[in-house]
Amino acid sequence: MEEWFKFSWEALGAILITAVGIYVVVIFMTRICGKRSFSKMSSFDFAMTVAVGSIMATAILSKTVSLADGITGIVSVYLLQIGAAYARRNDTVKKVMDNTPLLLMDGENILEENLRKGRVTKSDLRAKLREANVTELSEIKAVIFETTGDISVLHKQHDRPVNGFLLDDVARS
Structure with missing residues (x-):
């Protein structure tokens, strides 16, 4: 219970630096990958939005996940989204991926x-x-x-x- 109320300037600084870093990466990747990254045109688009939010929260608040890990996770999810968007141009793939x-x-x-x-x-x-x-x-x-x-x-x-x-x-x- 004491851990909940424990304050550390070091932890606060790490959270702030990680939050800014992850935020900048999300903005950068969204600009590169386009608006589709946060659309909800398909169930995979929705999953992308949830995944990015989850990775952001984990990277910002976790003591075991580094900023580099968070950036790697964010970039990976964006690249998967781009790959899925291109793959869905094929009708067979589209039928498998989309409702x-x-x-x-x-x-x-x-x-x-x-x-x-x-x-x-x-x-x-x-x-x-x-x-x-x-x-x-x-x-x-x-x-x-x-x-x-x-x-x-x-x-x-x-x-x-x-x-x-x-x-x-x-x-x-």
């Missing part, structure tokens, strides 16, 4: 089996419909469970069809 968007509603029809597949409850669906300002189910063209876990709501607009490009990769069942 497939899933159609949850086709017009007013709730696709119960797809809700089960996506582990989405009706209350989750209702909440997303409210967020999308849906006041009547007749306003809905499609509801899609995206690869990121987000739910997109496409509204009907004057009986205009949805461009096929928008639904190309969406699993219907």
Whole structure:
């Protein structure tokens, strides 16, 4: 218990120096690798964000992980992200790495089996419909469970069809 309240100028200095060093490396790597590094376009992008945060926290607060170890970890994760982004250009790799968007509603029809597949409850669906300002189910063209876990709501607009490009990769069942 005493250890919790123990203060050391040396430890404080090490934390501050490590925090600044790791922060600079993250900014530098993000500038080199681009905005995609912190996007959430795929589950791997989300994992990247979590990994960077975890490495930062560990490097800054751990007494056994050096600044060099933290920098190595950060750079490695960014390089893996770049490699994954290039590898995902191949359709086979993309299918292995990414989830497939899933159609949850086709017009007013709730696709119960797809809700089960996506582990989405009706209350989750209702909440997303409210967020999308849906006041009547007749306003809905499609509801899609995206690869990121987000739910997109496409509204009907004057009986205009949805461009096929928008639904190309969406699993219907």
